[in-house]
Amino acid sequence: NAGVTQTPKFQVLKTGQSMTLQCAQDMNHNSMYWYRQDPGMGLRLIYYSASEGTTDKGEVPNGYNVSRLNKREFSLRLESAAPSQTSVYFCASSGNWGGETQYFGPGTRLLVL
Amino acid sequence: SQQGEEDPQALSIQEGENATMNCSYKTSINNLQWYRQNSGRGLVHLILIRSNEREKHSGRLRVTLDTSKKSSSLLITASRAADTASYFCATDFGNEKLTFGTGTRLTIIP
Numbered sequence: 001n002a003g004v005t006q007t008p009k010f011q012v013l014k015t016g017q018s019m020t021l022q023c024a025q026d027m028n029h030n031s032m033y034w035y036r037q038d039p040g041m042g043l044r045l046i047y048y049s050a051s052e053g054t055t056d057k058g059e060v061p062n063g064y065n066v067s068r069l070n071k072r073e074f075s076l077r078l079e080s081a082a083p084s085q086t087s088v089y090f091c092a093s094s095g096n097w098g099g100e101t102q103y104f105g106p107g108t109r110l111l112v113l
Numbered sequence: 114s115q116q117g118e119e120d121p122q123a124l125s126i127q128e129g130e131n132a133t134m135n136c137s138y139k140t141s142i143n144n145l146q147w148y149r150q151n152s153g154r155g156l157v158h159l160i161l162i163r164s165n166e167r168e169k170h171s172g173r174l175r176v177t178l179d180t181s182k183k184s185s186s187l188l189i190t191a192s193r194a195a196d197t198a199s200y201f202c203a204t205d206f207g208n209e210k211l212t213f214g215t216g217t218r219l220t221i222i223p
Contacts (some may be wrong), residue, residue: 106154
C-alpha cells in the first residue's frame with residue numbers, strides 16, 4: 001500500500017500561472033482533504049470531500065478549486081497563482097467520517113514568484 | 114476561531130527526559146488527536162482520545178483529556194533523538210473535519 005501520494009513534490013510558478021496538484025489514496029477511504037501549511041500557522045483546511053461526488057469549502061478556499069475525480073483521487077487547482085499561495089500543501093484521507101484518523105501525503109512545496 | 118492551541122510553541126530537552134506539551138480548545142469536542150510531523154514530511158497520527166475518555170497510552174506516549182478545562186496533554190517518556198519533531202493536536206468538533214493547532218516544536222538534545 002502506497003497510502004496517500006501527491007504529485008509534484010516541488011513546483012515553482014510565476015504569478016498568474018495555473019497548476020493542478022494531484023492526490024491519490026489506495027486505502028478505499030471516503031473522505032479526502034487539502035491543507036496548506038505556513039510557518040507558525042499550523043494546518044489550514046482549503047477544501048474537503050466528505051464522500052465521492054461532494055466537495056466543500058474549508059477555512060481558506062479563495063483562489064483554489066478542487067475536483068473529486070473518483071473515490072481515489074482529489075485534485076487541487078490554482079487558476080491564477082499569487083505569491084500568497086507560496087506554501088506547503090498536504091493531502092489527507094480518512095475512512096468514513098471527518099473526525100477519524102487522517103492519513104497524510106508527503107506534501108507539495110509550492111513557490112510562487 | 115476553533116483552532117486548538119499548543120503550549121509551549123517550542124521545547125528543548127535532554128535525551129532520556131520526559132516531554133510534556135499541552136493543547137487547549139474552545140468548544141466541546143467528539144475526540145482529540147495528536148499527530149507528529151518530522152521535518153519536511155507529512156503528519157503521522159499518534160493517538161486519538163474520545164471525549165468520554167480521560168487517559169490513553171500508546172507505548173511511550175500518554176495522553177490525557179480534561180473536557181471541563183477543554184485541554185489535553187501529550188507526555189512522551191524517556192525521549193529519544195528520533196522524537197525530535199513538531200507535534201500537533203487536532204480536534205473533532207463534529208463538523209466533518211479536524212481542526213489543527215499551530216504545533217509544538219520538540220528538540221531532543223543527545
